[in-house]
Amino acid sequence: MPVQYYIFLSIALFCIGVMGVLMRRNAIIIFMCIELMLNAVNLLMVSFSKMWADAGRVDAGSAQLFVFFIMVVAAAEVAVGLAIITMVYRNTHSVDINILNRLKN
Amino acid sequence: MVLSVVALVSALGVVLSKNPVTSVLCLIVTFFTIAGHYIMMNAQFLAVVHIIVYAGAIMVLFLYVLMLMNLNAELEPQKRNWLKYAGAISGGALLVVLVAALRDASMPALSTNATDIGLIKNLGMILFKQYVVPFEVSSILFLSAMIGAVVIGKKE
Amino acid sequence: MLTVLLILIPFIAGLIAFGLKGSGPKVLGMISSLATVVIAIGSWCRFRTAPDSLNFVANWIPQLGSQFHVGLDGMGVMLCLLTAIASLLVFITIYNRNYEKANVFYGLMLLSQAGLTGVFTAFDALQFYIFWELALIPVYFLCSLWGGEKRIAVTFKFFVYTFLGSLLMLIGIIYLYSQTPDHSFSWASFTSMQVNPEDQKWLFWLFFVAFAIKMPVFPFHTWQPDTYEQSPTPVTMILSGVMVKMGLFGVIRWLLPVLPQGAAMWSDVAIVLCIIGIIYASCIAMVQNDLKRLIAYSSIAHIGLMCAAIFANNEQSLQGIMVQMFNHGINIIGLWIIVEVIQNRLGIKNLDQMGGMAQKAPRMAIFLVIISLANIGLPLTNGFIGEFLMFSGLFQYNHWFMAFAGLGIILSAVYTLGMIQKVIFGEGNELTATTTDLQPGETLALSLVVIMIIVLGVYPKPMLDLVSGTSEVVSKLF
């Protein structure tokens, strides 16, 4: 299976994530779509890792570790993000991002 | 191949489903398909971690928050549809542009040979030898996330 | 060291003046400006015997190749003298006025003097730029704090306009700097290198626009009448007497020697702009009812001639413009002193409401007539020498340019005499009937002006000799 295939698959997933970010107004769903984007990246990273491993690079495992770190960061982000969303919900009783436009111009 | 199709369809499901809970479930399906890919590419450890962290922890957290906020019903009003279409179109355009950009890249095919880099032992060696600094540094990240959760979540 | 003192004395005096109360700032201003006049004259004497001793070089930012290099050549001596005399005249004139927050007023005046002197003595491009900007700041505050009704908007326009011009110049300076072989900002390395003619083509405009805004040359002049009108008159004196000379000075010191081919390429365009400016400004001056605006436009016309003469660039025109820088400074300051007197007595600037002041204030009337005549370049006044040489130089450059510029001679007579007539002649009215004649301070200042007008008009040789060196240098480099 060519790497190209994985590239296009990840890009497709990535763009679906972007699309979701653009189309949805629910902050949580947007956040989920961002997670989808990150996972697309992860997938691509793993396929490149495999690619370079095939090419005989010894340190190809570092890409998998990178994925690991992305997961770590994603977890941290989720913690903060959900806290923020909860805080906003507490104050506005909504997670619709369009309700928030006090700050403009 | 099948996995890929399922991944794409369920990803679209995340974006398009009206019910947030359905979205969450679709996302979980996507995660599983991605994990399948990991296994296909000999990244066994990652596949496991992926299932545990994403499908297990993170998505449950999402689901929990959704339930907590009682957002399982569709709440988004249907006004300003053009933004949706514009979003879809521009997302599609981004896809087209990226594909066009990467079309010419001549890449090797992945061999079906199993490699052992994805084994937990090898990864552990790299992590604690070469990647010890980021490992330590990520603790700062967690600390700040922790403080953040406290600062923001704590009632006054 | 003398040169440094010329900057340092007003600078320190300015800082001290902020802290003084009562008539302290006044006295300090007098002392400081008198001291600078003395030093400027001293440096003139020194210039004749040992010109090199007027240079002062100190390390400043060695990594950039920038030095603190002040020095004086003939033109520098002359302009420093003008600056010093100008502030002395201003201080003498306003000695009896009581300004609100006098300490700030005098402090800023002295600081602007320091900045101006800095511009005229800088032999390092970066330093030149810095002083160029610094001279502007105190003036900005002076105008905005003590000006007329529309002062804020007007001075702001002035500030932004000149700031934009100087930024363009900064680009030019940096570009030239990057071209110098020894990576230095010094005047010597700027002038000794050969800039690629293609580059000179556009570099010229970067510098010229900056200088043209300052002078101002048509069509960059619209800030000027407004600013002159709205500024407090003492500041206008500095502005029109000395500050506009910065632009002319810049062209002579930095533009012509550094970008000779660029200047040669564009000199026709520049001169045509200047000539349009002369005729245009003269025409507008003819139909002005506001005294300050009238003088402002007349100044545009005069500066237009000077700028045209620079680009004609031969020995006569260059020497002419240099003496004229000094002489125009003296004359226009004299005129502004009279405006200040009129405004102080009548509180108005509208010419239609004046008239008949010759009866109540004959001394002022005489001074006005003499200074105005000097301003239109009557022979045996100082204005004639410069104009004669400039026109002669311009004529040698191009007959037709001179002929059109010469129309300015006629028009200047029209509006200047019109102004005299409206201000001092005629029957007078209730308002002007209350006028009183000059106070001693004003008389002293105006007498000094008139003495300089006559002496320099009859015997201009020392002044011509003073600047001949500079003009030779410039025309050789060109």
Added chain:
Amino acid sequence: MNALISTALSGVVLMFVGLFVRNKQHIKFFAIAAILIAFIANLAQYPAVEHGGYIMYGMIEVTKFGVLFNAVALGATLLYFLLSGSEFEKVGEHVADYFALIFFILAGISLATSFSNLLMLFLAIEIMSIPQYILAGADKKSLKSNEASLKYFLMGSFSTGILLMGITLIYGAAGTFDISGLGLGAESVHPLALCGIILMVFALAFKVSAVPFHFWTPDVYDGSPTVFTSFMSTVVKAGGFVAFLRMFHSSFAGGNISEHWTLILSIITAATLVLGNFSAVFQQSVKRMLAYSSIAQAGFMLFAIVAMNNRGAEGIILYAAAYSIATIGVFAVLMKLKDYTFEGFNGLARKQPLLAGAVAVFLFSLAGIPVTAGFFAKYFVLSAAIEHGHILWLVLIAVLCAAISVYYYFRVIIAMYFKQGEPEVEAVSGGFKAALVLAIALVLVLGLFPNLLLCWL
């Protein structure tokens, strides 16, 4: 390295201090002491790296430049603590936590100055960002603060996704994460690498709030508690620039590759300058004006990156210092006022001459008037661009925009000096005044002798 360790430890210590010390003043003193220690520790490393970098596991490379930049960032933070440290308690209860978060951000910045692996870059940027999301939302009761936090968070995560995509694609082309070994400057450009670099440009442009990735900036800076805006818009932003600079100058410079992203980045720069300056013109609130002005200033700093020469690096340091000091100073005075609009400044010069004078000096510096540090900052970035040679059009735009910037900066000066009014000002302490004088002195000294800072480079 020392900076990283000391700031991270200080952060942890302050967390615990918050548990045991109730007096908020004392917490502030702890923080000031900690930052001083970090400052000194950082400088202590200078002799070691003076003649070559110090490399750690291929992850971190401490250089002279990094140490110097850390010194600027830590110094600016010190000034910030001195001027605005007491404002923290007005935001909320968790004063110690705020300080801790700021120290963590500083740790992220010191990482950004010294990373030598893409993973470290990623972590550095996240460490800088996550605490900011929290600080932006620190005022939990304020809807504006909530909104700022959520906006920042959503857009920040989005840009993280883009950054990661970029890194992945670059990895796909290069097979390594080591920034010195990427080897992308070769004659033929791999499409994956190019695509990745462009995506990284976008992500980093987001961090430094360059157009069109700037949208979070005004809203977040406006909505966040002012005291944190002050920090976020200065030190943190400068940190983003350093990461940008380090990344692009060490890996993507030279060869064919730089042509592509230089073009994109110069377009971004031009757009940033124009939009930042134009938008600032019509603002009513000084705080929001400063937010836009930070975009505009970012446009100038981008020159240094576009130019890719040593002068640019010098420029970034000087610019970071000048800009941080001046903005922190203006914010410090702003926080003493009740009214953040321009009218709120009316007549300040009469009532508080020192405050007004300080603001005037800082604004002169921001506008780039000579004898203030801002002049040389602008000078260096402009000369970097001019030496580069091919982006003179950009320089012209920059100059026009600089003239526009005078407009909104001088609105404040006009309000303070030339308009009548009775501004409501909080009482200011002697310490505050002393710190203000220190800041003025810094601005002027750097404006006269920029080599005092640059001679270390």
Added chain:
Amino acid sequence: MINLVWLVPFLPLLGFLVNGLGRRFLSKSLVGFVGSGAVLASFVISLLIFLEVKAPGFSAQTVHLFDFISVGSLQIPFAFQVDQLSALFLLVITGVGTLIHIYSTSYMHEESDESFARYFAYLNLFVFSMLILVLGANYVMMFIGWEGVGLCSYLLIGFWFKNTSYNNAAKKAFVMNRIGDLGFLIAIFFMIMQFGTVTFPEVFAKAAPLGMNNGIITAIAMLMFVGAMGKSAQIPLYTWLPDAMAGPTPVSALIHAATMVTAGIYMIARSNVIYTLAPHIQTVIAVIGLATALFAASIALKQNDIKKVLAYSTVSQLGYMFLALGVGAYGAAVFHVMTHAFFKALLFLGSGSVIHAMGGEQDIRKMGGLRKFMPTTAWTFFVGCLAIAGIPGFSGFFSKDEILAEAFANNPVLYVLGLIGALMTAFYMFRLYYITFSGKFRGTHEQEHHLHESPAAITIPLVILAVLSVIGGYVGLPEVFGTKNMLAEYLAPVFAPSAPFAVEHHLSHNTEWLLMGVSSVLVIVFILLARQKFTKFEDAGQESTGLAKVLENKWYIDELYDTIIVKPLYELSRFFRDVVEKAGIDKLVNGVGRGVQWGGQQIRLVQNGQVGFYIFAMVIGMILLFVIGFLL
């Protein structure tokens, strides 16, 4: 003595300074004494110098005072040149000047102390300037005096500065002079460019080799003539001179009749080499001179202001002088300058005496029969009229006939037209004389009561000038009378350099006699005609029509200038001020500012507060930049 020539202008300058600075404390008599004394002393010195110069074999001498302008190779010294021409002018200026100063002490006596002193200061300054003009050893010096006299003329016309119309007249005079001055100035620049010098002998020496009809010489000649047009009130720049009568009458006598207005003639006579080399310009000069002579004379026919008549007559006489210059008769022109100075000063002073007696009245229709009240004035005035009309034996006869004879030699048409002018001159002068002095008094009773002969300070100069008007002509007695033309011989060295280029015209003595006879007879006829018509003049008070009205309104030239030059110029200026400046450039500049504000207002709307939109815009930006950076 010649080395002391600087005293000649210096003394009046001293007088100016004393009177100007001391105007507050000096008494009238002291002021008068200082003013007149300074000029008188100058006259004495001039006389001594003249005697030296008159000696045969005298060649021009230059007295170098100091370097005025020295720039590179261009050296313009402050130096005086004493030769036959300047010595003659010195005499005329200081001589007539002295008389007028003396006259003024009485005439201006009613002014306040301060104005009186101011008047004498101006007058002295004028004499100083005029002396600089004629003494200057180079064109720049001449230009200094040239502008200086213009200034004094301005100051003296506007002497009564409360009156706005006087001020306007003064301004007009100055501006019109400046138009001419510009021409002169450009001529000087041509010299500097071409010859590198402006000193007379050097210029002439360098001009001669260029030969006839050289372009540059022609240009110089034309431009200098433009200057002369302004100063000497020739068409088209003459209109200021009649207006200049606003000044005190002695001023009109001195400046606007005897001295300043002849500066143009002096200049051309001085530059005779250049003009001889440019025959085309000579033709132009002759035509313009003749046209002016006729035109002004026609206007003078119908003027009723005593001074206006004299003013137009002056313009007309100046036209004759230019005619002479145009036909190459430089000597004749100078001769006429001299005689004209005598009789025109006499006439003006006489009219001043009349005005003085009439209490300021200048309209001749309100006078009449003054002969019996002021006999001295009347007979001296009559002598003046005879002189100007050219009755044989009087000075005007010799000078005018010399001009007409030279004109005839050049072209008979010029002679005929010149003669017509001369006839008109005779007619209007005697019209003036008879209306004023004969018949019966038409003024008010109060005026009649006040009528009296003027005091001695006024009448003595009148008498002296009358004598000079009679005998002044004998210095230039033409050769027909069997004597040598003393003046021509005296002046010959001045015109010698141009002699090689000049075309010689020779008239036989018979022709000359014939011409003299014709003109004398016709003049006498016209005088009798005037006597016939105007001795019993009654003011009918009716509106004149047709040509008479046109003449009364001076051919509507002022109105014409007003419509085609002044008004459009002011319209243009207003257009510049209101449209180009305010609505154009300034608006553009402000518009940029406003545009920035407007742009700011619009651009900030992009920041609409919606996160969705923000991310959308970011994505769009990414796509665009991708396209630019990658695919292009």
